[in-house]
Amino acid sequence: MDEKDLGDDLAKVLIPEADLQAKVRELAGQIDADYAGRDLLLVGVLKGAVMIMADLARELHTPASMDWMAVSSYGSGTKSSGVVRILKDLDTDILDRDVLIVEDIVDSGLTLSWLVSNLRSRGPASLEICALLRKPEAVQADLDVKYIGFDIPNEFVIGYGLDYAERYRNLPFVGTLAPHVYGGDGA
Ligand SMILES: O=P(O)(O)OC[C@H]1O[C@H](OP(=O)(O)OP(=O)(O)O)[C@H](O)[C@@H]1O
Ligand code: HPA
Numbered sequence: 327m328d329e330k331d332l333g334d335d336l337a338k339v340l341i342p343e344a345d346l347q348a349k350v351r352e353l354a355g356q357i358d359a360d361y362a363g364r365d366l367l368l369v370g371v372l373k374g375a376v377m378i379m380a381d382l383a384r385e386l387h388t389p390a391s392m393d394w395m396a397v398s399s400y401g402s403g404t405k406s407s408g409v410v411r412i413l414k415d416l417d418t419d420i421l422d423r424d425v426l427i428v429e430d431i432v433d434s435g436l437t438l439s440w441l442v443s444n445l446r447s448r449g450p451a452s453l454e455i456c457a458l459l460r461k462p463e464a465v466q467a468d469l470d471v472k473y474i475g476f477d478i479p480n481e482f483v484i485g486y487g488l489d490y491a492e493r494y495r496n497l498p499f500v501g502t503l504a505p506h507v508y509g510g511d512g513a
């Protein structure tokens with residue numbers, strides 16, 4: 327899917343595909359340097375992290391296992407409901423494992439704050455976060471994101487895994503939508 331397929335639904339491209347790919351390679355380089363010789367477990371947060379997880383995992387030279395959790399706090403809107411639910415738990419016992427959470431976006435930071443305390447209680451040897459995008463609001467959450475791709479403005483974004491009402495995840499870039507897509511009021 328590309329820009330043309332969106333017609334007038336697309337407001338603008340915020341991060342082009344080439345910039346995303348370059349950043350993912352850069353993040354993989356940092357992670358390789360930090361995890362050399364360790365047995366890394368990547369935990370992707372479904373569904374938004376599917377693209378970054380798939381690209382990051384292939385850029386890594388460090389041997390890594392992959393597991394997935396599905397949590398949801400957004401439903402079909404553009405605002406966090408504030409309630410995080412586990413839709414699918416890990417298949418892996420993370421006791422004494424080096425765990426790296428892979429996320430598409432830290433927005434309010436609510437999802438990751440909740441996830442970090444949930445996973446920490448399972449006794450991993452280490453627990454870090456890699457997130458492709460971060461919004462300014464997330465700074466208010468007490469979250470230590472070790473690997474961060476881009477800080478972006480406080481706008482609702484779509485593409486490269488990120489959805490609006492389950493659509494637009496399969497765009498290779500990150501962009502914003504025209505107001506008419508949201509039905510006018512932006513929510
Ligand atoms: O920092 P926060 O305000 O908590 O927002 C970030 C989370 O929200 C989105 O997931 P969502 O719950 O929409 O599920 P999805 O990944 O399936 O789209 C996104 O993928 C993050 O997981
Ligand atoms: O800006 C966003 N876009 C899509 N999904 C999201 N989940 C939290 N923030 C966002």
Ligand SMILES: [Mg+2]
Binds near residue numbers: 400488489
């Ligand atoms: Mg979503």
